Amino acid sequence: VPFDVISQAQKLCRYANSALEHEDVATAIKNC
Structure with missing residues (x-):
């Protein structure tokens, strides 16, 4: 498996x- 994966x-x-x-999924997704 490649390291970046x-x-x-x-x-x-x-x-x-x-x-x-x-408990803040929206913020976590934005931070991605």
């Missing part, structure tokens, strides 16, 4: 965790 997956996980923590 792993990196992107980790970023998506971070955004998802932030959204869950703050």
Whole structure:
């Protein structure tokens, strides 16, 4: 698996965790 794919997956996980923590999915999506 290419490294950048792993990196992107980790970023998506971070955004998802932030959204869950703050219950603010809209903001998390905008920050992507």
